[in-house]
Amino acid sequence: MSTFEPKIVAFCCYYCAYSAADLAGSLRIQYPANIRMIEIPCSGKIEHTLLLTAFEEGADGVYVAGCMEGDCHYLKGNIRARKRVERVKKILDEIGIGGERLEMVNLSSSMGPRFAEVAREITERIRLLGPSPLNRAAAVSGKEEDSGR
Amino acid sequence: MIVAEPKSLAEIAGYIKDAKKVLVMGCGGCVTVCLSGGQKEVDILAVSLRMLRAKEGKPIETVCETLERQCDKEYVEKMSTLLEGVDCVVSLACGVGVQYLAERYPEVLVVPAQNTKFIGGTTEHGIWEERCGLCGECILASTGGICPIIRCSKSILNGPCGGSSDGKCEVNPDTPCAWTLIYEQLKRQGRLANLQEVFPVKDWSKSRDGGPRKYVREDVLL
Numbered sequence A: 001m002s003t004f005e006p007k008i009v010a011f012c013c014y015y016c017a018y019s020a021a022d023l024a025g026s027l028r029i030q031y032p033a034n035i036r037m038i039e040i041p042c043s044g045k046i047e048h049t050l051l052l053t054a055f056e057e058g059a060d061g062v063y064v065a066g067c068m069e070g071d072c073h074y075l076k077g078n079i080r081a082r083k084r085v086e087r088v089k090k091i092l093d094e095i096g097i098g099g100e101r102l103e104m105v106n107l108s109s110s111m112g113p114r115f116a117e118v119a120r121e122i123t124e125r126i127r128l129l130g131p132s133p134l135n136r137a138a139a140v141s142g143k144e145e146d147s148g149r
Numbered sequence B: 001m002i003v004a005e006p007k008s009l010a011e012i013a014g015y016i017k018d019a020k021k022v023l024v025m026g027c028g029g030c031v032t033v034c035l036s037g038g039q040k041e042v043d044i045l046a047v048s049l050r051m052l053r054a055k056e057g058k059p060i061e062t063v064c065e066t067l068e069r070q071c072d073k074e075y076v077e078k079m080s081t082l083l084e085g086v087d088c089v090v091s092l093a094c095g096v097g098v099q100y101l102a103e104r105y106p107e108v109l110v111v112p113a114q115n116t117k118f119i120g121g122t123t124e125h126g127i128w129e130e131r132c133g134l135c136g137e138c139i140l141a142s143t144g145g146i147c148p149i150i151r152c153s154k155s156i157l158n159g160p161c162g163g164s165s166d167g168k169c170e171v172n173p174d175t176p177c178a179w180t181l182i183y184e185q186l187k188r189q190g191r192l193a194n195l196q197e198v199f200p201v202k203d204w205s206k207s208r209d210g211g212p213r214k215y216v217r218e219d220v221l222l
Helices: A017-026 A048-056 A077-095 A112-129 A133-146 B009-015 B039-055 B073-083 B095-104 B178-188 B192-196
Strands: A008-013 A035-040 A061-067 A102-107 B002-006 B021-027 B061-067 B088-091 B109-112 B114-124 B127-132
Touching: A008 A017, A008 A048, A008 A112, A017 A035, A017 A061, A017 A102, A017 A112, A035 A112, A048 A061, A048 A077, A048 B039, A061 A077, A061 A112, A077 A102, A077 B009, A077 B039, A102 A112, A133 B039, B009 B039, B009 B088, B021 B039, B021 B073, B039 B061, B061 B073, B073 B095, B088 B095, B095 B109, B178 B192
Parallel strands: A008 A035, A008 A061, A061 A102, B021 B061, B021 B088, B088 B109
Antiparallel strands: B002 B114, B114 B127
């Protein structure tokens, strides 16, 4: 378990988190390589299915990073994203994957250091939670197949 | 529109526990409008079911589609090509759609993914309220366009009752008293005299008390 490196997908708004990541890079601030960033035009672009599909495709954790509340370029995109994230958390609880593997965070484009901090916090949280139950199940069935079934 | 509410994932998964391939079928009618059974909800349910089953080590294959309407035979006919190898159909339509699929494809298990709630409308995005009780004999012309059958908790025709207080119903303080609404509406329209009319006992045989209903229009029969 100590060697577990979580796969984390971060859906980042073009106007804030994506730029903040860029700034973190320019400032030479390290953040975990576990984060796979996907640029979206606004956090409000996020769909329930997209979040769930990330988990189905093997993510151990997912987060959506939108602008600070009140600062959305499209006015309410980040508010809507948060509501969708809350709904998907409940669905993940129902499935048994656990809603705590999904998070909504708010950043501004000037928060390069904070972007790296969030990436570290979420990576650590998912590391403590261990692999997604879906990945655990896949690993078990993989081992059974390897053992000559 | 018909308003429906999704069942829990556990209940739906329980219906299809032996299936290896399911067709998740949405409906493009009322349930798309009330955000519970259109293509988006089909995709959410399908991915949820796949993950639930993968987690249990019993993977399931899903086929996703949304018919224009599940309550029309012409559209239901079109889904026959999707049924190959399918053990079960999960319908996100209202109870009508589920029954239409089950009638047309009797060899396949068809299960509902929703609880059909009522006939109503959207009062604000994400909130739906009941507006019609399907009583079969509309009296809205006399009641200022407000239905006492479905909006009064007791369905009384000569209200309000003693449970009306400050314009609210005793059953739920969030529910306006239908008869207060009717009074205010008729007053606004200068038609308060309408309230002197005493409604006779309602003939419920035109509603569900007369058994399952059927409506025939001879001139459009083919």
